[in-house]
Amino acid sequence: MPPEMSSSSPCTRSWSISEESLRRYVHFASDSCIQELLSASVGNDGWKAVTVNGDGVEISKRRSGPLHTFRSRWLLKSLSPHQFITVATAIDAAKQWDPDLVEARYIKDVEDDLSIIRLKFGDNSKPLFRNREFIVYERRETMEDGTLVVAVASLPKEIAAGLHPKENNVIRGLLLQSGWVVEKLDDDSCVVTYVIQLDPAGWLPKFFVNRINTKLVMIIENLRKLVTVET
Numbered sequence: 001m002p003p004e005m006s007s008s009s010p011c012t013r014s015w016s017i018s019e020e021s022l023r024r025y026v027h028f029a030s031d032s033c034i035q036e037l038l039s040a041s042v043g044n045d046g047w048k049a050v051t052v053n054g055d056g057v058e059i060s061k062r063r064s065g066p067l068h069t070f071r072s073r074w075l076l077k078s079l080s081p082h083q084f085i086t087v088a089t090a091i092d093a094a095k096q097w098d099p100d101l102v103e104a105r106y107i108k109d110v111e112d113d114l115s116i117i118r119l120k121f122g123d124n125s126k127p128l129f130r131n132r133e134f135i136v137y138e139r140r141e142t143m144e145d146g147t148l149v150v151a152v153a154s155l156p157k158e159i160a161a162g163l164h165p166k167e168n169n170v171i172r173g174l175l176l177q178s179g180w181v182v183e184k185l186d187d188d189s190c191v192v193t194y195v196i197q198l199d200p201a202g203w204l205p206k207f208f209v210n211r212i213n214t215k216l217v218m219i220i221e222n223l224r225k226l227v228t229v230e231t
Contacts, residue, residue, distance in 0.1 A: 016162045023110050025159070030114075030139040033151035033177040038143075040071055041181035041193040047071060051217065059216050067176065069197045072216045077189045079227060081148045081182035084190060087227045088180060089140065089150055091117065097222035100129055100215070107164055113140040116155070118164055132173035135160035150180040194219070 017025075044060075051059040057074040076084060087093060094104040103120040110116065115138050121129040139151045154160065154175045166172050176197035183191045194216070 017159060019110070022108075022116075022159070023114070026110060026114060026116075026137045026139065026155075029153065030137060030141075030151045033153055033179065034139070034141055034149050036177045037149055037151060037179050037181050037193070037195055038147075040069070040195045041073075041183065041191075057217070057220055067197060068212075069195060070212055070216060072194045072220055073191065074220060074224075075189060075191055076224070076227070077187075079190055080188055081146065081184050081190045084182050084192060084227055085140070085148050085150060085180065088223060089138070093226065094119075097226050098219055099222075100124070107135070110137075114138070116163060120170065129173065131169075132171045133167070134173050134175050135164055136175055146184045148180070148182040151177070152179045153177050 046062045046064075047060040048062065049058055049060045051057070057072060059070065059072045061071070062069045088097075091104045091106060095101045100121050101119060102122040103118070105118055106115055107118055108116040117136050117138055118133060119136065120133040121131065123131050135155050136152050137155060141149045141151070143149065152175065154173070155163070157172065160166075160172065178196045179194075181193040181195075183193075185191065196212075196216075
């Protein structure tokens with residue numbers, strides 16, 4: 001049976017789906033996202049380094065058609081993957097490492113490690129985030145080798161509208177397959193890979209790319225400080 005369709009306005013469609021249908025959809029979508037994140041964390045095919053700083057943080061980008069994917073990788077010494085992920089995915093701490101974020105809250109817990117979240121960015125945020133909200137799933141998975149993966153991506157707009165109607169004064173953005181991969185090293189350190197995939201709906205100017213790079217550098221530095229304080 002197809003999802004029940006409703007309309008809060010002539011231009012807005014929403015789907016009301018069951019808990020089980022939502023769980024099945026998010027599991028299916030996040031399985032693909034997890035594999036994409038794992039692939040991005042180990043390979044360099046198609047990636048072009050755009051920033052390498054003195055702290056060993058590398059930021060690179062890759063383009064496929066209209067899509068731009070940005071990847072940051074760095075080493076955290078004397079810190080376990082669990083310690084890092086505990087801080088990085090704490091929703092009440094998110095505004096501390098991303099100051100552009102004005103609101104982050106859970107809409108629904110689908111399972112223990114699977115949630116639906118609303119992220120809202122303000123008027124002063126970077127382009128592609130400015131005055132936007134994102135309705136995303138967040139799935140946390142531990143691989144057999146101990147690698148931790150957190151997959152994040154927007155829900156389809158009709159499903160998102162059924163879970164949380166869009167406010168009139170914000171734009172509902174689209175976050176594609178994104179998230180974290182945290183690999184444990186032998187000395188209780190870890191390598192962190194953060195991937196964010198954007199759909200700019202067209203050409204992305206160089207200055208725009210530079211702003212995204214700046215945002216990633218800021219996030220890494222803020223997270224590094226926050227993790228050190230919390231642990």
